[in-house]
Amino acid sequence: MRAVLLSAFGEPDRLATAEWPVPEPGPDDILIRTAGAGVNPVDLQTRAGQHAAHSKVELPMVLGWDVAGTVVEVGARVRRFAPGDPVVAMSAQMATGRGTYADHVVVAADIAAPAPRSIALADAAALPLAGLTADQALDLLDTPPGGTLLVTGAAGAVGGFVVQLAVARGLRVLAVARARDEALLKELGAERVVTDETIPRGAADALVETAGLPGAIAGVRDGGTAISIVPTRPPLTERGIDVRMSFVEQDGTRLARLVGLVDEGTLTVRVAERLDFSAAAEAHRRLAAGGVRGKLVLVPAR
Template sequence: MKAISYSRYGGPEVLEYGERPDPKVGPDDVLVKVRAAAVNPVDWKAQAGHLDGMIDAVFPVIPGWDVSGVVVQPGVSVTEFTVGDEVMGYVREDFLSRGTFAEYVAAPVRTLARKPRTVGFEESAALPLAGLTAYQVLHQALAVREGDTVLVHAAAGGVGAMAVQLARHLGCRVIGAVREEGRERVEELGAEPVVYDEHTFVEQIRALAPEGVDAAFDTIGGPFLKQTADVLAPEGRLASIADGEVIALGGRYFWVRPNAEDLAALARLVDEGVLSVRVARTFPLEQAADAQRANREGGLQGKVVVTVTWPD
């Protein structure tokens, strides 16, 4: 099969496009014919070696954890899917090796759900990691409930936009922190924008929520994390996916995990019109290095997706 891979840690320059062996399909795996795979910051961070103390890399590594495609072979113990099912997944395993930037991926069945019926493969590929992160942080780490005031960082970005929509669906008031160019997008999603400015950030939030916010979802870390802790209500909850210093501030450091039931719930919300997925740019598989560069540059209001073209 054709795939993108790297044989050493590094930046986009270490990515190579070429032939790789077809993946073996274990008893609990599902062989998926890939139609699209989304790019996430964790992809290039892992590729740079930043996760080396946590996850082994079995070189050559095919990057990518998000995918959508069509089932071509269920493993012998798999009863959840049959040939021809259209699926999506957050295909994260306990090692780096067989990722989704390829024509085929053998995905553990626990990482997959049926894709939403109402959107295409590109949007479906953009949903799993970002959607699961937002869903699990709101439900598990922050336990938000109707009537809460929730602060969401990078609210026009991939995870942030999902969190805004999900929190609104849960009956929360949402304050969305963005750069100036993201203000309109956040308002479209139903949140009240505040603009990143180290000198006025706390003041902007207190003007909207004088008694503090009930829950805060940090996606960027750094100096704004401490300022976020300063605007919590007395019993406010804080969670971060970006900065372990949140623990010292009394919050929770959270890592998303594959969960088929949560993924199916997200698909239902998309089909019900509650949750929208925005794709900012697409690249063919052979241009995955350019897709990665676009994701690293940031500033996009939507996901970057790599596509695989198949003959009709």
Template sequence: MRAITYARFGGADVLELTEQPDPHIGPDTVLVRVRAASVNPVDWKVREGALQGLIDTHLPAIPGWDVAGVVEQVGLDTPEYQVGDEVYGYVRKDVVQGGTFAELVAAPVRTLARKPASLTFEEAAAVPLAGLTAYQAVQRAGVREGRTVLVHAAAGGVGAFAVQIARALGAHVIGTASEANHEFLRGLGAEPVTYGDGLADRVRALAPDGVDVALDLVGSGAVATSAEVLADGGTIASITDATARTEHGGQYVWVRPSTADLDALTALFDSGKLSVEVAQVFDLADTAEAHRASESGHTRGKIVVRV
């Protein structure tokens, strides 16, 4: 099969299109014919070697965790799926080696769900990691109807999902973003506020009694700012800063594969309550350019690789 691999850590230039053996599947694994994968910041951070010690990488490695495709072969004990099923998933394994930027990927059934019928393969591939991160953060922070929720980096890949999921639960959402993205956030149902110096004062003007939940999706002091505007009994959840838990009694969220949570996202998509924005689509051979586009930080929406 064709796959993107890297044999050493470094910049995007270490990524190569190579021929690799087809993956072996175990009893609780299915072989997925990849139709699309998407780039997440963690992909290029792992490629750079920046997460060694936290995430094990076996070289040469095929990167990528997000996938949408079609089941090509089933394992001995995979009653959930049949050949031909359209699936999507967050195929995170114990080590980075046999990833999704390839024609085929071996995916444990716990990492997959049936693809939303309302999404293309490219759109579906853009969902799993970012969508699950948002969904799990919202759930663990206790977002529910009537609550006021502050979402930091609300126009980003995770943030846009968090805004929509919180709105679907009936929450009032305030989202931080640059002014260029304010109309985008209004379209998602959030009340936009400009990030930067004076953010706490601007949030207080919109929520004089404080916010019930703050979701830190960016770091850069967002937990400290959230503590300034949190209502009594409120909760901070962060995907970047463990002090949300250790110093503020909140939640530190490291996204997990979950079929049930993907099914919940599917229901939101297919009911029209959730949408996904694809910024750019690259061919597999151009994965290095896709990584560079992600690293630039200048795109809104997900970057997808079509296989």
């Protein structure tokens, strides 16, 4: 099969398409023919070698956590899926070595979910990592419905899902985004949109921080809650605010629930562009440059 291989850590031009063996599913696994693979910041960090010290995955490696595609083979113990089923999954490449920038991907069946029926299969690759991250971060909040949530990076992949899922949970969203993203955030359900320089002090009960803006904690009331997903720039505790980190985990049941929200129209999946596997380096450069709205999705050449 064709895969995007990383043979040495470094700049985006280290990524190149090459022949690579089709992975073999174990008894609890499914083999997926890839329709789309989402590009995430963690892929850029892994490519640059930033996770080399705490990941056992060795070079050469296939990058990518997000996959949407069709099941082509199931392991002997798998009952949930059958060949032909459209599915989505988050492979957690850094831990499992199962990269999704490839024609075929193997994942454990219990971390996969049926794909949404209401959007194109390739585009569904924009959901798993960012959607699970957003939903799991929101679970750490104890803010009751009607409370105000400050969301940084609200126009980003994770932030956009945090906004929508928070609104679905009955929270009022105060979004921090670039000035040009105000209309987008209103569409996603934010009540008010501010920039990083105009965050009102103490206005929110809680914060979900996705942009690496630790100073945004100033927008949280005394004794509130702050959840960060950016471990390199955590907010420091102040004024009795409970600060916690959140790290995404594989969860097929939760992913299936998010798919349900997509199909009922509660959750919008935003895709900026589909690019061929051969343009993986360009996708990495574009994501690093900022300004991408919606996820870049890599698709195999057919």
